[in-house]
Amino acid sequence: MSANEEPNGECYCPEFHRAIEVIGKRWSGPILQSMLGGLTRFSDIRDNVPGLSDRLLSERLKSFEELGVVERCTATRDIHYHLTDLGKQVEPVFDAVEVWAIQLSKVAPLPD
Amino acid sequence: MSANEEPNGECYCPEFHRAIEVIGKRWSGPILQSMLGGLTRFSDIRDNVPGLSDRLLSERLKSFEELGVVERCTATRDIHYHLTDLGKQVEPVFDAVEVWAIQLSKVAPLPD
DNA sequence: TCACATTGCTTACCTTACGTAAGCTGCTTA
């Protein structure tokens, strides 16, 4: 969809669909945001995201690794998880989400 | 996190978390993208998104309406769903996702 | 006008994903 907007269909893109399912899957956002914020250790990420369990963090990190978004690093004795270049490239997405999150909270404020 | 990066915690934000769960919930992305592409009718959106069922589309549209992202319009006999201003403001997010989707597909291509 | 199709839903049922809790191995510190 560019200049000559027609309200037709065919605005579906499987690559987009997959990407937003990866980013938007439950807990994926806060996990990746924690890692963009500099956290690399399992327990640091878990402790930074309220409600996130070991099980889900483990599951997400594994699938991120399989996708090439995160790299599991066992060079030192401590295990570290690092964002790959691909992983770091989600930052603009999250910046845009932050902007929208503020708008959303104006219209539909969070409880508390 | 800005210039003076410290790999500390406290990069968790509940507004961000909520926003990315709304956008990233299953099917939400493709539904909103279809609507940004100009589709307003239930069956047009459903037919544009492969795999999306009536049940889920109905459920998502209802929750979008409750959040103020979508407006249900019954002025004419045909029912139309329109993005509100808030809804239209997700566009920058989706633009950023599209860019990342291309990067992701280079590293982890989709099957077929 | 009477059968048939379409739109925008809802309901019922089963499967997959997630929440919760416990446990377990390897290493460290007291």
Next chain:
DNA sequence: TAAGCAGCTTACGTAAGGTAAGCAATGTGA
């Protein structure tokens, strides 16, 4: 050497999603 933490895995119940059918209201065609 007992206790503790980090990074997992396993087991089990609940919630979300997939699949399919149905259904009232309107349109359409013969």
